[in-house]
């Protein structure tokens with residue numbers, strides 16, 4: 001018998017305010033055509049004034065609990081992936097714990113920027129497989145609108161705010177690829193590339209800072225590293241590419257998504273795409289895409305799903321799971 005982390009519920013939340021590309025045309029030397037053709041983004045959501053990452057995360061978490069038919073105290077833990085927590089401390093995860101009224105278990109944040117949700121899934125899976133927890137809420141939530149330099153057209157048109165959550169539960173499997181749940185994980189980072197995507201401020205410098213990115217450089221690393229980590233994770237799980245039902249990639253740029261699918265030998269018919277509606281929501285993008293993919297009727301029980309993401313660090317990785 002093998003212990004597996006199986007998704008038993010999920011949900012998401014997007015802030016009310018939708019910002020179409022046309023809003024940027026009025027303020028910056030940019031165009032809807034440039035943003036669409038270079039990134040695939042058509043619109044994104046921005047949090048309201050005073051609306052924080054833990055607010056978005058709490059709403060996504062409530063939707064996931066309702067979807068699973070559980071109450072907050074049915075959870076043993078919350079693992080929240082974010083780079084835009086409300087405060088320096090405590091963690092956004094403990095804030096969500098309090099907002100939900102969860103009075104047991106433990107909660108903490110994971111920070112791996114756009115790869116954060118993959119890292120959080122891996123961490124939660126390790127806690128479940130080692131018997132430290134039976135049910136874990138894994139959340140990706142961000143308010144990247146707070147770290148945008150609104151005068152930098154090469155970054156501020158690309159990002160959005162949002163949150164997604166999945167609930168993992170320990171279930172018994174037979175130990176092969178027919179099991180439901182997380183089948184394999186592959187994580188990587190290389191701090192030598194930290195200067196191509198970073199925020200030029202932080203706690204220790206007593207500033208907040210703005211996101212800075214050498215887009216072309218990140219792009220160059222992205223397709224190659226994403227295809228490689230997804231392939232490695234599939235090999236670890238013993239899954240061939242014709243057995244993959246859905247790639248659920250980090251939603252940064254449609255050209256990266258298409259390039260990675262092509263390298264993996266998979267059709268875009270097997271890819272869940274939400275970048276046009278959400279922009280790049282960093283750690284929130286994969287759980288948002290999973291939730292929307294299930295809502296659309298794309299992802300179904302028993303499907304093989306491959307998630308992959310890359311972001312600041314660089315940090316990147318992939319998780320293979322059977323839905």
Ligand code: UT7
Nearest residue numbers: 030031034038039114153154157215216218219252253311
């Ligand atoms: O989630 C973390 C991971 N992040 C990513 O995966 C992002 C990776 N990178 C990308 O998605 C793309 O590189 C971008 C969408 C950021 C940019 O696309 P690109 O095809 O690499 O364009 P570029 O940076 O080479 O810029 C081409 C031109 C430049 O003008 P010149 O130098 O050729 O005259 C830019 O100044 O486009 C210009 N440009 C813009 N023009 C209109 C840059 N931003 C804009 C803009 N509107 N918003």
